[in-house]
Amino acid sequence: MKTRTLFLLAVLISIAAFAALNWSAFNTPTALSVGVASVQAPLGLVMLGLVAFLTALFLVFVVYLQAAVLLDARRHAKDLRANRQLADQAEASRFTELRVFLEAELKNWSLRDEAAQAAMLNRIEQLERDLLAALKRL
DSSP states (O other): OOHHHHHHHHHHHHHHHHHHHTHHHHTSEEEEEOSSSEEEEEHHHHHHHHHHHHHHHHHHHHHHHHHHHHHHHHHHHHHHHHHHHHHHHHHHHHHHHHHHHHHHHHHHHHHHHHHHHHHHHHHHHHHHHHHHHHHHHO
């Protein structure tokens, strides 16, 4: 447990213990003013009821905050998953484009190589014919 939770729990236990030890004083009726009228009621029980009401109100508020945080976290996780999927698709398309580009470049190099090799073979054959012709004249 967190220290805040332990502290709040200790405070609530202290209030309950104080109320139990002074229960007769809590139940003693007193004249209470509610603004427009006076009422005969036990002040201790009224104050204890107010503390219980505020505690319940804060618990509802904490539950609301936790639910809001969980919903936000779920929404952020969903957005993150969608963005990750888009990034993966973009990366995959870049790899596909790179593969297509490399295949095209390798094909071009292969064609150039074949053309250069054919030209070189033609040139060698021409040089051989010229050499044979020159040797025959000698």
